[in-house]
Amino acid sequence: MNNSTHMPALEVSCLNVSYKKESVLFDVSVTVPQGVMLGVIGPNGAGKTTFFCAVLGLIAYSSGTISLLGSPIDGVRNNITYIPQRSSVDWDFPLTVFDMVLMGCYGKLGWFSRPSHDDHQRAYQSLDMVGLSDYAHKPIGILSGGQKQRAFLARALMSDALIYFLDEPFAGVDIATEKIIIALFKKLRDEGKTIIVIHHDLLTAPLYFDWAFLLNKTSIACGPLSEIFTSENIMRLYGSAAIAQMVSIHADQKGM
Amino acid sequence: MISFFMAHYTLFLVMYGASLFGITAGVLGCFALLRQQSLLGDAISHAALPGIVAMFLLTHSKEPWLLLIGGVVAGIGGVWCMNIVVAHTKLKKDAILGIILSVFFGLGLVLMTVAQKIPVGSQAVLNKFLFGSVATLLPVDIVIIQAISLFIFLVLFLLWKECCAYVYDPLFIQSVGYSACVIECVLTGLLVLTIVVGLQAVGVVLMSTLLIAPAAAARQWTVRLSSMMILAGFFGCISCVAGVYVSACVDHIPTGPSIVIIATMIVLFSLLFSPVRRIV
Numbered sequence: 001m002n003n004s005t006h007m008p009a010l011e012v013s014c015l016n017v018s019y020k021k022e023s024v025l026f027d028v029s030v031t032v033p034q035g036v037m038l039g040v041i042g043p044n045g046a047g048k049t050t051f052f053c054a055v056l057g058l059i060a061y062s063s064g065t066i067s068l069l070g071s072p073i074d075g076v077r078n079n080i081t082y083i084p085q086r087s088s089v090d091w092d093f094p095l096t097v098f099d100m101v102l103m104g105c106y107g108k109l110g111w112f113s114r115p116s117h118d119d120h121q122r123a124y125q126s127l128d129m130v131g132l133s134d135y136a137h138k139p140i141g142i143l144s145g146g147q148k149q150r151a152f153l154a155r156a157l158m159s160d161a162l163i164y165f166l167d168e169p170f171a172g173v174d175i176a177t178e179k180i181i182i183a184l185f186k187k188l189r190d191e192g193k194t195i196i197v198i199h200h201d202l203l204t205a206p207l208y209f210d211w212a213f214l215l216n217k218t219s220i221a222c223g224p225l226s227e228i229f230t231s232e233n234i235m236r237l238y239g240s241a242a243i244a245q246m247v248s249i250h251a252d253q254k255g256m
Numbered sequence: 257m258i259s260f261f262m263a264h265y266t267l268f269l270v271m272y273g274a275s276l277f278g279i280t281a282g283v284l285g286c287f288a289l290l291r292q293q294s295l296l297g298d299a300i301s302h303a304a305l306p307g308i309v310a311m312f313l314l315t316h317s318k319e320p321w322l323l324l325i326g327g328v329v330a331g332i333g334g335v336w337c338m339n340i341v342v343a344h345t346k347l348k349k350d351a352i353l354g355i356i357l358s359v360f361f362g363l364g365l366v367l368m369t370v371a372q373k374i375p376v377g378s379q380a381v382l383n384k385f386l387f388g389s390v391a392t393l394l395p396v397d398i399v400i401i402q403a404i405s406l407f408i409f410l411v412l413f414l415l416w417k418e419c420c421a422y423v424y425d426p427l428f429i430q431s432v433g434y435s436a437c438v439i440e441c442v443l444t445g446l447l448v449l450t451i452v453v454g455l456q457a458v459g460v461v462l463m464s465t466l467l468i469a470p471a472a473a474a475r476q477w478t479v480r481l482s483s484m485m486i487l488a489g490f491f492g493c494i495s496c497v498a499g500v501y502v503s504a505c506v507d508h509i510p511t512g513p514s515i516v517i518i519a520t521m522i523v524l525f526s527l528l529f530s531p532v533r534r535i536v
Binding site: 020053056057058074077078080081082083084088089090093094095096099100103106107109111112114115139155159165 | 433481
């Protein structure tokens with residue numbers, strides 16, 4: 001583990017991805033150091049989720065290299081956790097919140113083995129950290145949007161990962177959930193973990209993240225958020241001067 | 257008591273076989289229902305028909321295990337065709353399922369016509385695969401059904417954690433390092449086995465109801481996958497046993513339709529009266 005502490009959390013160079021012969025990502029290169037809260041920001045259809053899937057080895061890519069903590073994905077899977085979009089699963093599935101969170105330890109268990117008593121205790125602790133202890137044995141279907149997101153987060157916490165990948169965790173959640181998520185992110189970051197979050201709302205990004213990666217089919221900029229949130233970059237990201245203006249006004253108001 | 261049992265030995269044997277069909281179909285149907293693949297079950301059962309008939313044409317044998325092997329091969333072939341078309345065209349999946357289903361079924365009917373003209377006299381065995389008939393089950397069939405059911409439950413027991421997590425959230429389980437391809441193959445393989453075994457009882461045309469109805473009914477009463485599967489197995493078992501009994505008591509009713517009608521009645525009851533999910 002020691003030799004991986006100085007490695008970048010994520011290093012992608014010249015990544016190309018196409019789906020059914022259509023190019024989705026083109027020449028994407030980015031380097032993310034460890035211990036940052038990074039927002040992956042871009043308009044709808046920019047290929048943000050595809051970028052995640054390629055990085056996590058869930059889809060094939062046509063060319064380029066991807067390394068996490070200095071190794072290919074298969075060597076570091078136990079140090080990585082992924083929270084898909086809330087809408088990607090069936091919330092009417094017959095499953096209790098506790099059972100869903102318990103799945104977080106499956107990565108460490110491997111084929112055939114079952115969760116231990118210890119894993120069960122950790123699942124209860126994770127639920128406690130996101131404030132869902134009272135819902136442990138309720139079906140997942142009764143959770144509200146924000147609670148669903150927190151349940152997903154609890155499952156990710158089970159894995160003790162070094163890098164967290166989250167797809168749109170703030171979409172449609174209540175303020176209580178937003179606060180809990182941000183507080184958890186900060187706590188994890190202060191422990192040296194890396195948080196990589198897909199986020200489509202440009203205006204709220206400065207509130208949540210200290211780093212940003214601007215992505216629209218190709219990589220536009222990546223770095224500390226205050227440095228790369230320039231009107232020029234935003235204009236290249238959205239291709240519209242109007243939005244860029246809006247954001248720079250917004251940033252001025254916040255004293256950035 | 258013993259004399260009663262002896263007198264109805266055949267009936268008990270048949271009911272035992274039918275209850276095995278029902279349990280496996282109910283249990284595996286839960287996965288199909290939750291993955292929104294009800295139509296896949298229908299397509300596999302239709303795809304199995306040409307395999308069964310082709311095997312008969314090749315061997316002129318009515319050995320059940322030979323015919324079932326033909327069915328399994330054709331069923332897997334059907335799924336394989338679907339995956340190829342999905343990967344290489346922009347057609348939607350339900351359109352592809354619809355086409356594969358009718359093409360394989362049509363091919364099966366053509367082959368059956370050919371089989372009728374062969375002068376061997378054992379082609380009657382093929383008819384039971386259309387609408388199902390358990391009345392002709394022999395002890396050797398029961399042994400086969402038993403072995404396949406045990407195999408299915410063993411695999412499910414060993415890979416329960418993986419299957420359950422994959423059906424719920426395939427992206428997550430892949431992201432922590434499980435091979436989606438392996439789990440997908442296991443689930444499809446088990447589904448094909450279940451369907452091919454069940455074909456004898458309910459037939460190609462009605463097989464998908466035996467898969468989906470018990471699972472749909474069980475979903476109404478439960479909040480965990482494990483309890484849903486147990487209940488679906490129980491509903492499947494009841495439907496099959498009662499269906500066999502009805503078709504044994506009333507002349508000329510094939511087992512398939514009577515099983516399906518009873519299973520549907522259980523679904524209706526569950527939709528109307530389950531405490532949490534009832535429609536009214």
